[in-house]
Amino acid sequence: MSTEELKLPLIDLSGYINPKAPGDRERVIAEVKDACAKFGFFQTKGHGISMDLQKGLLKSIDTLFDMPKEEKRKLSFLQNVSRRGYEESGMSLRDGDKLPDSKEAYYIGREDPIVEHAGFYGPNVWPNLPEDQFRNPVWDYYNATHKLGEIIWEILLQGLGHPISLMEEFAKKPMVMMKMIRYPPLSKTLPGQFGVGAHTDFGGVTVLLQEPGKDGLQVWLEEKEAWVPVSATEDVYVINCGDMIMRWSGGQYKSAKHRVINKADNESRLSCATFFHGDVFASNPLNPDDPNRETVGQLLIKRFGNQFSLAPEWRAAVGAPA
């Protein structure tokens, strides 16, 4: 089968968000369960995020990355304990990759007044741009996708037969990171260089907006051993499950490998991923009887520990090795 014949399912979430008839919610829960079991990914409409928010966000991303290089470098995420701020093109190199990612990115997260837990919580770094051109549209968008991420978690846990009430603990003070991305045109990348090399997402639910018409995302379908291209359609979101979900669901939901190649010779590509991980002290809501009480924080440390400046007390507090 050629990859062109394979497609991710498109799920209308409005039946869950605004149910009109009995059974609407159950139908959506079953569709999401099926898609995440098969692909670990699906596309969605009826998600409740307005076009105004989406357009405002994409415009803000462009404004940000159009700033002079020196200005962007002053906002480097490497200088920030919470890893908020700017990541230059060429900074991400995964084990096994020959070349680093061509993308540039900018990270924001929960806006907590003080740095806590060695940086999982803390304030954001905002660029020196008029608030209505960046901070306001970006923050409004962050909150909307934060909500959508929570809704997807709710659906996922119900798909495994658990009550929504489990979300209270899980979403108390959730780690929600947002990554705004710009991929350079193909003509500006090295031969064989990816926008983002093949990877799985680390954690919980990813809510991904792609710039309409700018295809480039490909998802690995294990069963067919094929890369499935994902179209970038206006007002259609891509949702996927990270490694934490795969682990906590006992493999019932997949965390699929994916990568990005911007094939446009002369045009950049924008995207934005919101990662809803959950409260750092919360444990598995996909199996409340899981005897392994590992928390979101412990898993985050395992994966990103060497990237955050983790104080020994914090490692100890969550039972992670020093």
Ligand SMILES: O=C(O)CCC(=O)C(=O)O
């Ligand atoms: O830009 C995209 O379409 C995907 C980005 C992605 O996979 C990631 O940031 O984890």
Ligand SMILES: [Fe+2]
């Ligand atoms: Fe990803």
